[in-house]
Amino acid sequence: MEFVVISYPKDRKVRIDDKIAGNTNDKLMVETGHHVFDLGDPKDYQPLSIEKLVHNTTSVTPLRIKDFQPTGGDK
Amino acid sequence: MNRVFNHLLLTLVVLALCSCATYPINPQLRQYDPQSGYRFQNLQAPKNSDSLFVILTFSGGGTRAAALSYGVMEKLRKMKIMWEGEERRLLDEVDVISSVSGGSFTAAYYGLFRDELFDPGKFEKVFLYRDIQGELVAGLFNPSNWLRLASPTFGRIDLATELYDREIFEGKSFRDLSDMKLRPFIMINATDIAMGSQFTFIQDQFDLICSDLNGVHVARAVAASSNFPVAFSTLTLNNYAGTCGYKEPSWMKEALKDFIINPPRFNRARIAQSYLNHEEREYVHLLDGGIGDNIGLRGPLVGIRSNDLPWSLPNRINLSEQDTNKIRKVLVIVVDARTDPKTSIDKSPSGPGLTAILDIIASVPMSNYSFDTVQLLLDTFTDWQKDRAVYAGCKAILQEACPGSEMPDKPPPPLETYGIYVGFDQLQNPKERDYFLNLPTTFALPRESVDKLREIGQFILGQSEDFQRLCSDLKCHE
Numbered sequence: 001m002e003f004v005v006i007s008y009p010k011d012r013k014v015r016i017d018d019k020i021a022g023n024t025n026d027k028l029m030v031e032t033g034h035h036v037f038d039l040g041d042p043k044d045y046q047p048l049s050i051e052k053l054v055h056n057t058t059s060v061t062p063l064r065i066k067d068f069q070p071t072g073g074d075k
Numbered sequence: 076m077n078r079v080f081n082h083l084l085l086t087l088v089v090l091a092l093c094s095c096a097t098y099p100i101n102p103q104l105r106q107y108d109p110q111s112g113y114r115f116q117n118l119q120a121p122k123n124s125d126s127l128f129v130i131l132t133f134s135g136g137g138t139r140a141a142a143l144s145y146g147v148m149e150k151l152r153k154m155k156i157m158w159e160g161e162e163r164r165l166l167d168e169v170d171v172i173s174s175v176s177g178g179s180f181t182a183a184y185y186g187l188f189r190d191e192l193f194d195p196g197k198f199e200k201v202f203l204y205r206d207i208q209g210e211l212v213a214g215l216f217n218p219s220n221w222l223r224l225a226s227p228t229f230g231r232i233d234l235a236t237e238l239y240d241r242e243i244f245e246g247k248s249f250r251d252l253s254d255m256k257l258r259p260f261i262m263i264n265a266t267d268i269a270m271g272s273q274f275t276f277i278q279d280q281f282d283l284i285c286s287d288l289n290g291v292h293v294a295r296a297v298a299a300s301s302n303f304p305v306a307f308s309t310l311t312l313n314n315y316a317g318t319c320g321y322k323e324p325s326w327m328k329e330a331l332k333d334f335i336i337n338p339p340r341f342n343r344a345r346i347a348q349s350y351l352n353h354e355e356r357e358y359v360h361l362l363d364g365g366i367g368d369n370i371g372l373r374g375p376l377v378g379i380r381s382n383d384l385p386w387s388l389p390n391r392i393n394l395s396e397q398d399t400n401k402i403r404k405v406l407v408i409v410v411d412a413r414t415d416p417k418t419s420i421d422k423s424p425s426g427p428g429l430t431a432i433l434d435i436i437a438s439v440p441m442s443n444y445s446f447d448t449v450q451l452l453l454d455t456f457t458d459w460q461k462d463r464a465v466y467a468g469c470k471a472i473l474q475e476a477c478p479g480s481e482m483p484d485k486p487p488p489p490l491e492t493y494g495i496y497v498g499f500d501q502l503q504n505p506k507e508r509d510y511f512l513n514l515p516t517t518f519a520l521p522r523e524s525v526d527k528l529r530e531i532g533q534f535i536l537g538q539s540e541d542f543q544r545l546c547s548d549l550k551c552h553e
Contacts, residue, residue, distance in 0.1 A: 001380070001389065001458055005484055011397075016382050017326035022393030027484050029389035031381040033333040033340050036325055051329070055336055059462040059487045060469045 002054045003062035004028045004037075009070060012039045027062055030054050037065060045070050096223035098233045101312050102290035104281065107321040112278030113253045113288050115171070115260040115386035122167045123258050124159050125395065127549075128388065129406045130171045130379075131259075132372045133178025134445075135301070135365035136412035137516045140177030142203055142525045143412045145192075146532020147497055148185065152193060156549040165551070171378070171386070173262040173275075175364035175371040177518075178410065179300040180243070183293050186261035187247050201243045203525050207518035210242075211235055230308025232298055240294035249276070249296075250289040260386065262374050264364035265299035268309060272346045273367040274299075274359065275374055279385055283350035284312065284359060285319035299361040304437070309360040316353040323351060326383040343377065369441045370411050372448045379407075380455055392488050404491045405456075406545060409449055410532065411498040413442060415512040449496055456492040463487050491548070493541040501535050 006014050008024035015021060015038050022028040024039065031054075038049035045068050057063050111117065133144040151166040158168070174182035180202055185192045192198050214220055214234050223229050240246055252261065260277075267274040274280060276296035281288040299310040330337075330344035350356060364371065379388045388405070395401045420427050427435075466486045473480055499511035511531060514524060536542055545551070 001455075001462065003462075003487070014393075016390070017329055018324060019326075019382065019385070019387070019390060020394065021382050021387070021390040023397055026393065026396050027487060028393045029382075029488070031337070031340065031383070031389070033337040034329040035382070036329060053336075059466040060482075060484075062484060 002030045002032050002057040003059055004030045004052075004054055004057070005062045005064050006037060006039075006068065007064060007066045008039065008045070008068050012045075014038075015040050024068075027059070039068060044072055096226035096229035098228055098230070098311050099236070099292070099295060101281075101284075102287045103313075103315045104285045104287040104319040104321075107282055107285070107319045109385070111253075112281075113249045114278050115258075117253070117256065118258045118260055119256050120170070120258045122163060123170065124168065125170075125391070125402055127158055127168050127404045127406065128391075128402050129165075129169045130173070130375045130408070131169055131182075132370055132375060132407070132409045133172065133174040133182050134370045134409075134411045134413065135176025135178060135363065135516075136414070137177040137301075137518050138203065138207070138520045138525065139414070139514050139516065139528060140175075140410075140412035141180045142520070142528035143497070143532040144174075144178045144181040144410045145198070145203060146529035147408065147410050147536050148181065148192065149529060150533040150536050152190075153553045154546070154551050155553070156546075156551050158549055165549075169259040171258075171260045171262065171375060173264060173371040173375045174300065175264050175369055176301040176303070177412070177516075178371060179263045179297045179364070182261050183244065183263060183297050186252055186259070187244060187293060189257075204522055205519075207238070209519055210238055211518065214238060228311070230310075232302050232307040232310045235302075235307060236292070236295050236298040236310075239297055240292050244292070244294045244297070246292065247294075248290065248292045249278075252293065253289055262371070263293075263296040263300050264368065264371055264374060265296070265302065265310070265361040266364055266367035267346075268360050268362050268366075269356065270346045270349055271367065272342075273364065273373055274361055276300075282319075282321050283316065283347060285315040285317065285321060286312065300364040302361060302363045304362050304366070307362075309362055312359040312361065314350060314353055314356050314359055316351050316356070323348065330383065340381065340383070343383070365441060368444070368448065369413070370409055370445045370448060372407075372409055372445075372452060375407070376448065376451055376455070379405075379452070392490065396485075396488060402488070402490065404493070404545075404548070406493040406495070407452060408495045408497060408536065408542075409452070411445065411449075411496065412528075413445065413498055413500075414514060414516070415500075417509075417513060449494075453494050456494050459487070459490055459492060463489065493545045495536065495539045495541045497532060497535045497539070499531070499535075501538070502531070507531075 006024050012024045013020050016035050034053050036049050036051050050067050134140050154165040155162050156165050172182045184198045263276040265274045278288045327344045330340045334341040378384045392402045470482050502508040
């Protein structure tokens with residue numbers, strides 16, 4: 001099992017490969033491999049989705065995704 | 076001239092009758108809709124907490140497997156636990172039952188009829204203590220079935236389906252299971268012979284072939300699951316892929332890039348994608364679920380290890396981190412009626428005959444694969460524990476070196492896991508072990524054997540170290 005943390009200024013649901021799979025800023029359990037991450041609706045963030053290879057992580061060295069940033073009034 | 080005409084007429088009538096007999100066609104799905112159909116996420120759990128997640132798997136092995144799994148169910152029914160501040164039956168905490176072949180009879184019956192499973196006038200009478208094997212054979216020798224069996228689209232498996240439907244499952248379909256909207260989620264597994272892969276009778280699988288599982292009788296799933304090669308014909312499903320608005324899910328596209336770093340995920344995507352190719356796969360032919368996985372654990376393992384399934388356990392764990400109803404304990408009980416019959420092969424200088432060789436080819440790889448599947452489950456649980464241990468170790472080092480400092484992230488979920496294997500190899504008494512390891516695979520066992528299987532299933536489960544640890548943690552009592 002791999003670990004991913006998606007940093008975002010607010011609590012949002014995280015979708016992995018189009019399925020709701022956790023929350024931002026939590027340490028998420030993710031299967032090894034390629035995945036597409038997004039924050040679902042409302043689409044007030046950029047980029048709208050991001051593809052990552054999740055591999056060779058541990059519980060103390062998770063993959064940190066810091067790419068998502070709010071747009072408009074969500075800042 | 077009259078005689079020729081009569082012969083011709085008779086031939087035409089026979090051909091017409093043959094062509095009338097066909098397998099029950101699985102209905103087409105009009106529109107893909109993830110909110111409907113027999114899916115885990117459409118089931119509710121009124122008396123079942125998410126915080127204790129329980130998965131059972133029932134192996135193949137004819138009536139032997141059905142009786143062993145029945146014994147385990149009897150034990151779970153008796154065990155009362157204290158959980159979430161109230162006393163409840165451990166049986167009511169079961170979330171998923173995945174089954175193969177003989178074990179599918181017990182799983183499907185419980186899914187449909189719930190506690191009636193334990194009523195002596197029900198499952199015990201219609202299946203466990205009944206000579207189903209004899210009735211299957213009698214059906215083949217009944218002249219009224221010969222014409223139907225001559226049809227190329229009606230086989231011995233369809234005759235078996237009719238018997239199971241009429242005599243055991245009371246004509247119930249997956250719509251009955253869907254309408255109950257209750258866990259446990261019953262996963263009845265067969266084997267897709269073209270891909271050599273597991274084919275599970277759940278709507279998520281039927282979405283791929285744009286078919287409505289609600290219109291399929293449960294007996295047909297159980298027949299496919301217990302469709303022993305050669306004894307029965309293959310069971311056929313029509314593939315309507317591309318007609319219901321189902322689109323290839325994004326995990327499939329991603330997983331196809333994982334051939335090197337995660338081959339099993341790549342393979343799942345390759346298999347799932349094959350159903351979408353209607354031109355190449357107009358039909359799906361199924362045999363016994365035991366060919367793909369004789370303990371029914373492979374499907375649940377994907378649910379335990381992957382984010383790809385709609386009922387993915389990692390996703391549920393991730394999401395529950397911010398809920399009050401966190402997943403805290405995961406229990407998996409594998410019920411395996413594997414046998415190890417005594418052989419006299421090595422007592423003779425000449426090798427075994429063709430039948431024995433075929434039997435070895437059919438059973439040895441299956442057994443070896445089952446051992447590896449159980450090990451995968453235990454390794455997964457061990458990895459989860461290691462993740463927590465690594466985090467705790469790093470935290471201790473950090474706090475010693477820099478008192479007052481904090482780890483940058485939260486720890487992994489504090490999951491307690493229990494992996495239990497119920498199989499005859501665990502019996503200490505050699506005479507008793509030999510008795511069970513030499514029971515035949517058949518749909519007719521003597522009453523005494525069924526009784527003993529029920530008792531031993533309860534005994535082995537009760538003796539399991541992990542079951543005792545669970546019972547200690549949950550204050551179990553009968």
